Amino acid sequence: MAGCVFCKIAAGEIPASVVKRADGMLAFKDLNPQAPTHVLVIPTHHLASLNDAKDPALLGKLLAFARDLARESGLADRGYRVVVNTNPDGGQTVFHLHLHLLGGRPMTWPPG
Ligand code: AMP
Numbered sequence: 512m513a514g515c516v517f518c519k520i521a522a523g524e525i526p527a528s529v530v531k532r533a534d535g536m537l538a539f540k541d542l543n544p545q546a547p548t549h550v551l552v553i554p555t556h557h558l559a560s561l562n563d564a565k566d567p568a569l570l571g572k573l574l575a576f577a578r579d580l581a582r583e584s585g586l587a588d589r590g591y592r593v594v595v596n597t598n599p600d601g602g603q604t605v606f607h608l609h610l611h612l613l614g615g616r617p618m619t620w621p622p623g
């Protein structure tokens with residue numbers, strides 16, 4: 512979608528540190544990491560938020576992609592967190608659906 516930062520990253524129009532790309536999914540490092548591993552996982556096709564993701568298969572693929580990446584990054588045994596901020600109360604600031612994959616340190620609960 513025109514003007515969407517993550518669409519531009521998916522199209523290679525602005526730089527990002529890409530970790531993995533496959534099957535309509537892309538993972539790249541967060542610009543402002545909150546943990547030793549902080550990767551964003553997006554569908555390359557634009558969807559504004561979780562509210563707009565009508566296809567359960569796509570959501571399953573997105574989650575499995577993040578889970579596989581966690582395993583490949585050596586995070587699976589120690590653990591990690593997957594977060595989907597949704598709309599303003601959820602803390603979403605970029606309106607292209609994304610999962611945060613966070614790991615490499617113990618997480619606290621509840622989140623802020
Ligand atoms: P959220 O608040 O859930 O919408 O998360 C948006 C995330 O995108 C934040 O953690 C930002 O640090 C990250 N971010 C914004 N712009 C970029 C970019 N150009 N490259 C990588 N990460 C970005």
Ligand code: ZN
Binds near residue numbers: 517518
């Ligand atoms: Zn987009």
